Amino acid sequence: MRNTARWAATIGLTATAVCGPLTGSALAEPAHTPASLYAPSALVLTVGRGEAATAAAPERAVTLSCAPAPSGTHPAPGEACAELADADGDFDALGSETGVMCTREYRPVVVTVSGVWQGQRVAYERVFSNDCMKRSHGISVFSF
């Protein structure tokens, strides 16, 4: 019986030694990895008149969330999220709409994007020489 008790104690200690770190790691996990099943993607896009966001008051601002499902006040969240996924979140790499004719009129608009794309912080700013040029960059993302 004493042997049994000793064994039980040994097994208990071993279990603590093995499981302890596991438990610790499980508790610490949220410190290093996202707590949810998907990396968050939540953005605010703004547009204002001017050559720099610091000088241009945002004329319009929309939200865009792409996970778990496309949503937001953006007029076409589904298309915008699909475009961003295709471009791998690289706003400079958004394709241009083909067959769009824009005048060369210089009336600059500045677009900003802030928030998070697939777990990475985003702070993007780009100036287009006029509103038509903005809309032709990407098809949906900047059409708001």
Place this chain on the structure above:
Amino acid sequence: MRNTARWAATIGLTATAVCGPLTGSALAEPAHTPASLYAPSALVLTVGRGEAATAAAPERAVTLSCAPAPSGTHPAPGEACAELADADGDFDALGSETGVMCTREYRPVVVTVSGVWQGQRVAYERVFSNDCMKRSHGISVFSF
């Protein structure tokens, strides 16, 4: 004749005074005031583990839009927008929930807010010493 000239000048000045500002305002409107009926309010709120947003990957991120109606992936957009309106968009001025007991455990969480509040750009960051402290600051805004 001097009277006529004076009248003409008066009429001219009156016309300038009446029409000038109207024309100026109409042309200048998109550059200085929001094009929509309401000032945009669209925010992304994030939370991560750590003492600075630059070092902490966002663990969760939600969108919050407060105009024309509260919406977003924030779990309680209506309450969050009401709290922010009460605090006049000042995130430091959000009231604390009364009767909340938090431990003094130091496990810092960093909250960021970016986007636009009532037409003004927002870039806010705040560190709380633990998650309970974060949740007790404001009642809904940081509860996500």
